[in-house]
Amino acid sequence: MQKQTPSLSSSQQGIVLIEALVAILIFSFAVLGIVGLQAAMVKNTAESKYRADASYIAQQQIGMLWTDVDDLANSQVIGTKNIDTILPNGSVSVVSPAPGLFTVTVTWISPGDPLLHQFVTTTSISGA
Numbered sequence: 001m002q003k004q005t006p007s008l009s010s011s012q013q014g015i016v017l018i019e020a021l022v023a024i025l026i027f028s029f030a031v032l033g034i035v036g037l038q039a040a041m042v043k044n045t046a047e048s049k050y051r052a053d054a055s056y057i058a059q060q061q062i063g064m065l066w067t068d069v070d071d072l073a074n075s076q077v078i079g080t081k082n083i084d085t086i087l088p089n090g091s092v093s094v095v096s097p098a099p100g101l102f103t104v105t106v107t108w109i110s111p112g113d114p115l116l117h118q119f120v121t122t123t124s125i126s127g128a
């Protein structure tokens with residue numbers, strides 16, 4: 001009896017299928033990575049917008065303080081108000097720890113994020 005050796009072409013059958021499956025696997029990981037990056041980008045963009053809005057609100061409060069310097073001379077707590085329409089769960093407070101010195105604090109809680117975020121700025125207004 002003579003043993004027949006398989007031909008080269010029959011031993012290579014199925015290799016193309018394995019190569020295609022490996023290529024699809026690598027492509028799938030690349031697509032998942034891109035989707036993950038896009039999700040992180042959207043989250044960071046939203047956080048950036050909240051920080052910009054908080055900065056704008058704080059600057060508005062400082063502008064209001066400049067226009068009303070005469071009434072602020074002896075006050076320590078100027079006020080606190082909600083700004084839910086601009087920032088999620090947002091509030092702004094203005095405190096005067098020393099004469100002529102004012103600290104504006106803007107706080108908010110981002111949706112899906114339990115942490116309290118805040119933007120704090122201090123300004124000195126002469127004549128107060």
